[in-house]
Amino acid sequence: MAEIKLPAMSPTMEEGTLAKWLVAEGDIVKPGDVIAEIETDKATMELEVDDGGTVAKLHVPAGSEGVKVGALIATILGEGETAAPPAAAVAERPAPEAPLMPSAVEARPEAPAAPAPTSPVVEPEATGPTKRQTVREALRDAMAEEMRTTPEVFVMGEEVAEYQGAYKVTQGLLEEFGATRVVDTPITEYGFAGLGAGAAMGGLKPIVEFMTFNFAMQAIDHIINSAAKTNYMSGGQMRCPIVFRGPNGAASRVAAQHSQNFGPWYASVPGLIVIAPYSAADAKGLLKSAIRSPDPVVFLENELLYGQTFDVPEGEATVPIGKARVVREGKHVTLVSYSIGVGVALDAATQLAAEGIEAEVVDLRTLRPLDTATVLASLKKTNRMVVVEEGWPVCSISSEIIAVAMEQGFDDLDAPVLRVTNVDVPLPYAANLEKLALVKVEDVVAAVKKVNYR
Amino acid sequence: MLLIRRFEERAGQLYGMGMIGGFCHLYIGQEAVVVGMQAALKRTDSVITGYRDHGHMLAAGIPANAVMAELTGRAAGISKGKGGSMHMFSVEHGFYGGHGIVAAQVPLGTGLAFAHKYKGDGGLSVTYFGDGASNQGQVYESFNMAELWKLPAIFVIENNQYAMGTSVNRSSSEDQLYRRGESFRVPGLQVDGMDVLAVRGAAAAAVEWVRAGKGPLLLEMKTYRYRGHSMSDPAKYRSREEVAAMREKSDPIEHAKREILEAGFADEAALKAIDKEVRDIVVTAADFAEAAPEPAPAELHTDVLVGTY
Numbered sequence: 170m171a172e173i174k175l176p177a178m179s180p181t182m183e184e185g186t187l188a189k190w191l192v193a194e195g196d197i198v199k200p201g202d203v204i205a206e207i208e209t210d211k212a213t214m215e216l217e218v219d220d221g222g223t224v225a226k227l228h229v230p231a232g233s234e235g236v237k238v239g240a241l242i243a244t245i246l247g248e249g250e251t252a253a254p255p256a257a258a259v260a261e262r263p264a265p266e267a268p269l270m271p272s273a274v275e276a277r278p279e280a281p282a283a284p285a286p287t288s289p290v291v292e293p294e295a296t297g298p299t300k301r302q303t304v305r306e307a308l309r310d311a312m313a314e315e316m317r318t319t320p321e322v323f324v325m326g327e328e329v330a331e332y333q334g335a336y337k338v339t340q341g342l343l344e345e346f347g348a349t350r351v352v353d354t355p356i357t358e359y360g361f362a363g364l365g366a367g368a369a370m371g372g373l374k375p376i377v378e379f380m381t382f383n384f385a386m387q388a389i390d391h392i393i394n395s396a397a398k399t400n401y402m403s404g405g406q407m408r409c410p411i412v413f414r415g416p417n418g419a420a421s422r423v424a425a426q427h428s429q430n431f432g433p434w435y436a437s438v439p440g441l442i443v444i445a446p447y448s449a450a451d452a453k454g455l456l457k458s459a460i461r462s463p464d465p466v467v468f469l470e471n472e473l474l475y476g477q478t479f480d481v482p483e484g485e486a487t488v489p490i491g492k493a494r495v496v497r498e499g500k501h502v503t504l505v506s507y508s509i510g511v512g513v514a515l516d517a518a519t520q521l522a523a524e525g526i527e528a529e530v531v532d533l534r535t536l537r538p539l540d541t542a543t544v545l546a547s548l549k550k551t552n553r554m555v556v557v558e559e560g561w562p563v564c565s566i567s568s569e570i571i572a573v574a575m576e577q578g579f580d581d582l583d584a585p586v587l588r589v590t591n592v593d594v595p596l597p598y599a600a601n602l603e604k605l606a607l608v609k610v611e612d613v614v615a616a617v618k619k620v621n622y623r
Numbered sequence: 624m625l626l627i628r629r630f631e632e633r634a635g636q637l638y639g640m641g642m643i644g645g646f647c648h649l650y651i652g653q654e655a656v657v658v659g660m661q662a663a664l665k666r667t668d669s670v671i672t673g674y675r676d677h678g679h680m681l682a683a684g685i686p687a688n689a690v691m692a693e694l695t696g697r698a699a700g701i702s703k704g705k706g707g708s709m710h711m712f713s714v715e716h717g718f719y720g721g722h723g724i725v726a727a728q729v730p731l732g733t734g735l736a737f738a739h740k741y742k743g744d745g746g747l748s749v750t751y752f753g754d755g756a757s758n759q760g761q762v763y764e765s766f767n768m769a770e771l772w773k774l775p776a777i778f779v780i781e782n783n784q785y786a787m788g789t790s791v792n793r794s795s796s797e798d799q800l801y802r803r804g805e806s807f808r809v810p811g812l813q814v815d816g817m818d819v820l821a822v823r824g825a826a827a828a829a830v831e832w833v834r835a836g837k838g839p840l841l842l843e844m845k846t847y848r849y850r851g852h853s854m855s856d857p858a859k860y861r862s863r864e865e866v867a868a869m870r871e872k873s874d875p876i877e878h879a880k881r882e883i884l885e886a887g888f889a890d891e892a893a894l895k896a897i898d899k900e901v902r903d904i905v906v907t908a909a910d911f912a913e914a915a916p917e918p919a920p921a922e923l924h925t926d927v928l929v930g931t932y
C-alpha cells in the first residue's frame with residue numbers, strides 16, 4: 170500500500186492547492202502516471218506515482234487550498250492488497266515540521282578565538298649565511314628545490330617551459346626537469362586551472378602559473394568552486410593541494426585590464442590560503458611552504474618586485490604560512506602592508522624617522538589566514554595605525570584590518586585607523602595619471618601625521 | 624539499474640516529505656548509462672560527474688546508506704552532511720564528485736586523466752556531463768589538451784535531450800553531440816544509452832582505445848530523464864505523451880528484463896527476488912538516513928583547511 174502525501178515540490182514550498190485529481194477512486198494506475206495537478210507558490214506541477222495499483226481513496230477533494238506539505242492525499246493499493254481499516258487510512262498524518270531555522274546567534278557557534286595579542290614578535294634577520302638574490306631567482310629556486318625532493322610537483326602554464334616563463338620565473342626548469350614536469354599549455358586559463366585542480370584531486374601537486382592574475386579571472390571558478398570548497402564539501406576526504414601563482418597588481422604602464430590587485434578577492438574565500446610576499450627571502454620560503462601545503466594556495470607575486478634584490482638564506486629555509494612579520498620597529502605608529510606596499514611603507518618610515526616619528530612596519534605576508542595577533546600586538550604598542558595597500562580601497566585588505574582593529578583593538582586606538590591605497594578608479598595609461606592613481610609615500614606620511622595629530 | 628531506480632524514487636519521496644532540501648536531481652530513466660560504463664572499468668580508474676550524481680555513486684559501489692544520509696544532511700552522510708545531493712565524493716571508490724557548476728567536472732576529469740598518465744598507473748578517467756554542459760567553452764579547452772597530450776580520458780555526454788527546459792535543438796548548432804570533438808581530433812561514438820549492453824559494448828571499446836595510449840574518446844549516450852530537471856521543475860517544455868512514450872517503449876530496465884528472460888538467464892521469480900532485495904536496501908537506507916543524527920555544531924568549522932597555520 171502506498172500512502173501519497175502532498176510532496177514539497179520546491180525548496181520553499183510549505184503548502185499547495187490540490188487543483189485537480191486526474192484519477193478517481195477505483196482507477197488502476199501505472200508507475201509514472203500523473204494523478205493530480207498541484208499548484209505551488211511558483212507553478213502548477215504534476216504529481217506522479219512511483220508504484221502502480223488501485224486508487225483506494227482520495228483523501229482531499231479537488232480544489233482544496235492550503236493543503237500542508239506532508240498531508241495524506243491518496244492511498245493506492247498494490248496488487249492483491251486489501252484496504253486497511255478506514256480509520257487508519259484517513260488518519261491525518263501530521264505534516265513534517267518545517268525545517269528548523271535556528272536563530273542567527275544559535276546557528277553560529279563561536280569561531281575559534283584568535284590568540285590574544287602579546288608583544289609583537291620581531292623576527293630576527295636570518296642568522297645563517299645569506300646570498301643576494303632577486304625575487305625572481307628566489308621563486309625559481311623554491312620551485313626547483315621542491316621539485317627535486319617531490320616527484321608529484323610539476324609546473325604548468327603558458328610559456329613556462331621553452332620560453333622560460335613570460336617573466337622568466339621558471340628559467341631553467343625545463344632543462345632540469347624535462348617536459349613531463351614543466352608543461353607548456355595552450356592559452357586556456359579556464360581549462361588548465363581546472364585540469365590542474367583535477368590533477369591535484371588525483372594525487373599530484375601542481376604549480377599552475379598564470380602569466381598574470383588578471384587572466385585568472387577566466388579561471389576563478391576553478392580556484393574557488395573547485396579547489397577551495399572541495400575539502401569542506403567532501404567532509405574532509407578530497408584534497409586539492411595546488412598552488413596558483415603569478416604576478417598580481419599593477420605593473421608599469423600596462424593600464425586597466427592588466428593592472429589589478431586580486432588579494433582582497435581571494436582573501437575573502439574560506440578554504441584558500443592567500444600569500445603575497447614582499448622580500449625575496451619570504452618569496453622563497455613561503456613558496457616552498459605553499460607547495461608543501463595540503464591546501465589550495467593562491468600565491469600573489471608582483472612584477473615590479475621580480476628584479477629587486479634581497480638577502481636570502483642559503484640552503485633549506487621555509488617561512489611559515491599565516492605569520493606576519495615586523496620588518497621595522499617603531500613606537501609612534503604601525504604601518505600595515507603586504508607585497509609591494511611594504512616598500513612604500515618602509516620608504517615612508519624612513520622619511521618619518523627624519524621628522525622624529527618612529528613607524529613600526531608590519532608585513533602581513535599571508536592574507537589568509539590573516540595574522541591578526543601580530544597586527545593587534547603592534548597596535549597595542551603604538552596605539553595608531555595606517556594601512557598601506559597597492560590596490561583599491563573599497564572592500565580591501567585595508568578594510569579588513571580596520572575592522573579587526575575596531576572589533577578587537579578598540580581600547581588601544583588613540584586615533585581612527587586610516588588607509589592609504591590606490592585611487593578608486595581603473596588604472597589609467599598616461600604616465601602622470603598612473604602616478605596619481607597609485608599608492609604614494611607622501612600620502613602615507615601625511616596619513617601618519619594625521620593619526621599622530623601633527 | 625533497479626537499485627538506482629528504486630533509490631531515486633525513494634529520494635523523490637523523501638524530498639516531498641521535506642527530508643531532503645535544496646536542489647535534488649534524479650537519474651530515473653538514465654540508469655543504463657552509468658551501469659553499462661561502470662561494467663567496463665577497473666577499480667584504479669577515476670569517475671567524475673555533475674550534480675545528477677546519485678546513480679554514479681551507487682554504480683561505483685558506494686553504500687546506499689551513506690548516499691541517502693548525505694541527501695538528508697546527516698553526519699553519517701558520505702560528505703558528513705556538508706555537501707548534499709550535488710557534492711558527494713569518495714576517493715576510496717575512485718569517485719571524484721559530484722560538482723554543481725555545469726561542465727566544471729570536464730577539465731577536472733581531464734586533470735584526473737593527466738594524473739593517471741603522469742603517475743603511469745595504467746588508470747583512466749571517465750567524465751560524465753550533460754547535453755547542456757556540452758555548450759560550455761571549458762569542455763573544448765579540455766578536449767584540446769586531452770588530445771594534445773594523449774590523456775587517458777573518456778568523455779561521456781549524457782544526452783537526455785534537455786538542459787533544464789532547453790532542448791538540444793534549441794541550444795546546439797551541431798546537435799549530433801558525438802561530433803563535438805571533431806575539430807580537436809577526438810573521435811566520437813553515438814550510443815543507445817537506454818540499452819545497457821550497448822553501453823557496455825561501447826564502453827569496452829572506448830576503454831581499450833584509451834588504455835592503448837591513443838588518447839581521449841567521446842561517447843554520446845542518447846538517453847532520457849523521466850522526471851523534471853530537479854524536484855521543482857513543472858516540466859512544461861515537453862508533453863506528457865513524449866515522456867510516456869519513452870517510458871513505455873525504451874525503458875532501460877524493462878528492456879534488460881526482457882533480454883534476461885528471453886535468454887533464460889533468470890525467470891520471473893528470480894527477478895522478483897532481486898526486486899525485493901533492492902527494495903529492502905532502499906528502505907533500510909531511507910530509514911537510516913531519517914534516523915541518523917545531524918552533524919554536531921562544531922562540524923561547522925572543520926574541514927575548511929587541512930593544515931594548521
Ligand SMILES: Cc1ncc(C[n+]2csc(CCOP(=O)(O)OP(=O)(O)O)c2C)c(N)n1
Nearest residue numbers: 675723724725753754755756783785786787
Ligand atoms: C555554470 C552554470 N550555469 C548554470 C547552472 C544552472 N544549471 C544547473 S543544471 C543546468 C542544466 C544542465 O543540463 P545538462 O548539462 O543537459 O544536464 P542534465 O541536467 O540534463 O543532466 C543548469 C542550467 C549551473 N549549475 N552552472
Ligand SMILES: [Mg+2]
Nearest residue numbers: 753754785786
Ligand atoms: Mg541534459
